[in-house]
Amino acid sequence: MYDFTYARVSSVADAAKQLKGDDDAKAVAGGMTLIPTLKLRLAKPSALVDLGGVKDLAGIKVDGKTVTIGAMTTHGAVAASAEVKKAIPALAHLAAHIGDPAVRNRGTIGGSVANNDPAADYPAGVLALGATIVTNERQIAADDFFKGMFETALKPGELITAISFPVPEKAAYMKFPNPASRYAMVGVFVAKTAGGVRVAVTGAAPSVFRQKDMEAALTKKWAPDAIEGIKQKQDGLNSDIHASAEYRAHLVGVMAKRAVQAAG
Amino acid sequence: MPQVSLTVNGKKASAEVESRTLLVQLLREKLGLTGTHVGCDTSQCGACVVHVNGKSIKSCTILAVQCEGAEVLTIEGVAKPDGTLHPMQNAFRENHGLQCGFCTPGMVMSALDLVKNNPAPKDREIREWLEGNLCRCTGYHNIVKSIEAGAAAMRK
Ligand SMILES: Cc1cc2nc3c(=O)[nH]c(=O)nc-3n(C[C@H](O)[C@H](O)[C@H](O)COP(=O)(O)OP(=O)(O)OC[C@H]3O[C@@H](n4cnc5c(N)ncnc54)[C@H](O)[C@@H]3O)c2cc1C
Ligand code: FES
Numbered sequence A: 001m002y003d004f005t006y007a008r009v010s011s012v013a014d015a016a017k018q019l020k021g022d023d024d025a026k027a028v029a030g031g032m033t034l035i036p037t038l039k040l041r042l043a044k045p046s047a048l049v050d051l052g053g054v055k056d057l058a059g060i061k062v063d064g065k066t067v068t069i070g071a072m073t074t075h076g077a078v079a080a081s082a083e084v085k086k087a088i089p090a091l092a093h094l095a096a097h098i099g100d101p102a103v104r105n106r107g108t109i110g111g112s113v114a115n116n117d118p119a120a121d122y123p124a125g126v127l128a129l130g131a132t133i134v135t136n137e138r139q140i141a142a143d144d145f146f147k148g149m150f151e152t153a154l155k156p157g158e159l160i161t162a163i164s165f166p167v168p169e170k171a172a173y174m175k176f177p178n179p180a181s182r183y184a185m186v187g188v189f190v191a192k193t194a195g196g197v198r199v200a201v202t203g204a205a206p207s208v209f210r211q212k213d214m215e216a217a218l219t220k221k222w223a224p225d226a227i228e229g230i231k232q233k234q235d236g237l238n239s240d241i242h243a244s245a246e247y248r249a250h251l252v253g254v255m256a257k258r259a260v261q262a263a264g
Numbered sequence B: 001m002p003q004v005s006l007t008v009n010g011k012k013a014s015a016e017v018e019s020r021t022l023l024v025q026l027l028r029e030k031l032g033l034t035g036t037h038v039g040c041d042t043s044q045c046g047a048c049v050v051h052v053n054g055k056s057i058k059s060c061t062i063l064a065v066q067c068e069g070a071e072v073l074t075i076e077g078v079a080k081p082d083g084t085l086h087p088m089q090n091a092f093r094e095n096h097g098l099q100c101g102f103c104t105p106g107m108v109m110s111a112l113d114l115v116k117n118n119p120a121p122k123d124r125e126i127r128e129w130l131e132g133n134l135c136r137c138t139g140y141h142n143i144v145k146s147i148e149a150g151a152a153a154m155r156k
């Protein structure tokens, strides 16, 4: 790791000020992605601004039909939350299957969504549930947020403060985990929401995407056999040592059917 | 250089570190607590698991400076001061839960965090909990047995 200066801040405003004042400074949340990246010398930030001391960034609020999760809430806290389990059990299930317990005790929802790893789990939940990403500057709809591989709508120095999830009628997430890393080889999140049926796929392509053919079929009939004949196109899907594009395309269909089944 | 002050195994400690110093480096190299191991240094193996403020974390993937003011528990803080093993440690010995012993400190620290929330974990729950703890010797079977036995001994 290259050396850097370290700053612990106690407010979002203070963090934003430090990040805006130095283009090479980076925020650190749980560090579960950033610290391994620094060890590999894939990044050389001048300074790390630690969000760990900002008290009001962690926590879960349920308010009528919306679950709002603070950016610094750990995967472990979401997985264990009685409120999330009751309102959106699929989201608690998703969080409970990220990495391993020690990773879940540090990794945060804000860090995961900001990072937009092609194989990360949360982006599928955020997109399928039609969540809103709340930053220190504005609110961004999930449909406008994920831009490409490791790319989001966040501007330099802009920080996620919370993510708001509308409570769906039904939802479920199924992933085919990479047997070594547990990241999603393919993960499909299906949701029947007030705004219609939404199906989001992670792990398969450079960035999370909506499977509109499946959405249309499930709108007509919410049942696993409704998407039986839908073939995910291989074009643009990832092909690597873990799985070919052909295999990933096949897994999209399998995971989607299992998710609809699980959602009931 | 930054100064970091924290509590390790109930004792106050402080040291001068670089911003990039990892918690595991502070523990091993500055405080001489070499029970916490580095197996992979890539956040995969769990040999470095310690508790920070009561939760199991990988000490190779957290900066020492992020632990300012924290309570850290390492494998050295688990046995009684007179050397009597903790029931979980004893269960690993009784059940042949280790061979080379490299993964064992992390296994014990992970097991203690599991039992905190789930005092009577079942075989499957133990295996799922150990997702981030790799052992290259035992094949896990006796580790799972050890944790079941250790949890049972802790309930007594
Ligand atoms: C062994 C291992 C297994 C894993 N398995 C999985 C898995 O199965 N599924 C999965 O989805 N993930 C997995 N992860 C990744 C994990 O979920 C990370 O916690 C997550 O991707 C990043 O969150 P973090 O809080 O650790 O962020 P950090 O590593 O601290 O930060 C990541 C990036 O996001 C930026 N950032 C952080 N917080 C904010 C914010 N509030 N606003 C704006 N930018 C911000 C940082 O500047 C940095 O660029 C795994 C990680 C490890 C080490
Ligand atoms: S040394 Fe920390 S996880 Fe392997």
Ligand code: FES
Residues within 6 Å of the ligand: B097, B098, B099, B100, B101, B102, B103, B104, B134, B135, B136, B137, B138
């Ligand atoms: S006992 Fe040798 S690695 Fe586990």
